[in-house]
Amino acid sequence: MSQKYDRIVVVGGGSAGWMTAAALATGLRGRASIEVVESEEIGIVGVGEATFPSIRQYNQIIGIDEAEFLRATNGTYKLGIRFCDWLEVGKDYFHTFGHFGNLFGSQTLWAQHRRMGLAEPLGTQCVPTVMAMKGRFALPNEQAQFKYAYHFDAVQYAAFLRRLAQQRGVRHTQGRIVDVIRRADGGVAAVQLDDGRRIEGDLFIDCSGFHSLLLGKTLAEPFVDFSHWLPVDGAWACPCERSTEEITPYTMATALEGGWAWRIPLQSRTGHGHVFSSRFIDVDRARDQLLARLDGKPVAEPRLLRFTTGHRQRFWVNNVIAIGLSSGFLEPLESTSIYLIQDGIGRLMTMLTEGRPLDEDARALFNEGSSRRFARIRDFIILHYCLTRRRDSELWRHVSSMALPETLAYRIELWRRYGVLHEYDEEGFDATSWLAIHAGMEHWPERDDPVFAEIPAERALRALLARRDGIAASVERMPLHHQLLGQVLR
Incomplete structure (x- = not known):
């Protein structure tokens, strides 16, 4: 590692700050001093409670035991997301982290399923989707291979990682940042606290949330705005008491008049929220709609968050790297906020541990890759909106007719034709995930490949029904999610 980066300062705590610090301490193994400056002025957003399967990889690399993690964070298992009322009111579908597979060599299962005209959803051919539909959960094995993620309390996760990082040598400094001292070359030399302390560093990781204290405010890096495609700009969040013994192993996202509502089950409470566009619904009306949906007694007052979807033009400028909300934000529809934190950490750790020259070319590579990752996930989220049949409110009329990014328009045209x-x-979601959304929104190609008809219809139908019935029987033997969770926690 170059002498230039012997002192690494992480500005901001929360999930982004402490995930970064824990990864640096684990990967660099004492080759640099790491200090987290946690400012009361910055605070913690702390509502990101649903995750993407990559969180398991991060925890494994850091060396976190799953049961210990679940106990410390009020965590539950997540198989995917149930989308309600997105296609039209009264219809729902699942996007889970499983595969549909092939029936006969290259013969795709979805094509034969559609060819047979089966009325049941394609999800009956996917193990984790059936598990989610039945409220059951079992860990993957050789017979049932799939990915899963978690629901957890983001504030408790940050505290858990803080303890781990400090055990591995990370210094924790608390104080309000009142000034940022610049270097002659335009980089950052130090941050100054309100008590006069000056924290110097060679490399600064900006994890200051929406404030973007270093990259946004100090270095004035421009913002690339996605709101003309993703118009939601606010969210009400309100946790409530858990009303039933059962805990669903999935997030629920329900389309509403001016946005959508989330439901995220934890061990002791349920997270509720309403993501909305102030262009299409009044803020107070959005709050009232959230409160009307709560399925338990509120344990806190509704909290309002405001944001703009998009990202900083560059993520790494001079000696400042932004990770987390300080670099950008994509609405939480597919639970990608913590995934994007992890992606930024991974890119940084690769460069620091492989001994590459951290020059202008390296920074350009980091920035280009990060921008593409945001764009790919942006397109995937837009897909959920633009395929809707809903025309019952101004929001849904807008998203169903808006001009799409060229990258997404091309993908949709290839699928449709x-x-x-x-x-x-730099994809965030693989082809199976895209298929799940297309299938759930009943958006199919205009014509089938004639080669699919080479398999006799009777044989294709037998194979589909056998697979469906086999999955159903296997899932029926699995414990309910809350039962399996209780076993793991004990």
């Missing part, structure tokens, strides 16, 4: 699930580099 030829049934091809095109993939770019």
Whole structure:
């Protein structure tokens, strides 16, 4: 590691700050001093309670035991997301972290399922989707291979990682940052606290949340705005008491008049929220709609968050790298906020541990890759909106007719015309995830590949029904989610 980065300062705590600090302490193994400056002025957003399967990889690399993690964070298992009323009111579908597979060599299952005209959803052919539908959960094995994620309390997760990072040598400094001292080359030399302390560093990781204290405010890095495609700009969040013994192993996202509502089950409470666009619904009306949906007694007053979807033009400028909300934000529809934190950490750790020159080319590579990742996830989220049949409110009329990013328009056209699930580099979601949304929104290719008809219809139907029934029988033997969770926690 170059002498230039012997002192690394992480500005901000929360999930982003402490995930970064824990990864640096684990990966660098004492080759640099790491200090987290946690400012009361910055605070913690702390509502990101649903995650993406990559969180398991992060925890494993850091060396976190799953049961210990679940106990410390009020965590539950997540198989995916149930989307209600997105296609039209009264219809729902699942996007889970499983595969549909092939029936006969290259013969895709979805094509034969559609060819047979089966009325049941494609999800009956996917193990974790059936598990989610039945409220059951079992850990993957050789017979049932799939991915899963977690629901957890983000504030408790940050505290858990803080203890771990400090055990591995990370210094924790608390204080309000009142000034940022610049270097002659335009970088950051130090941050100054209100009590006069000056924290110097060679590399600064900006984890200051929406404030973007270093990259946004100090270095004035421009913002790339996605709100013309993703118009939601606010969220009400309100936790409530858990009303039933059962805990659903999935997030619920229900489309509403001016946005959508989330439901996230934890061990002792349920997180509720309403993500909305102030262009299409009044803020107070959005709050009232959230409160009307609560399925338990509120344990706190509703909290309002405001944001703009998009990202900083560059993520790494001079000696400042932004990770987390300080770098950008994509609405939480597919639970990608912590995934994007992890992605930024991974890119940084690769460069620090492989001994690459951290020059202008390295920074450009980091920035280009991060921008593409945001764009790919942006397109995937837009897909949920633009395929709707709803025309019952101004929001849904807008998203169903808006001009799409060229990258997304091309993918949709390839699927619609030829049934091809095109993939770019830096993808956040694989082809199976795109298929789940297309299928759930009943958006199918205009014509089938004639080769699918080479398999006799009777044989294809037998294979589909056998797979469906086999999955159903297997899932029926699994414990309910809350039962399996209780066993793990004990």
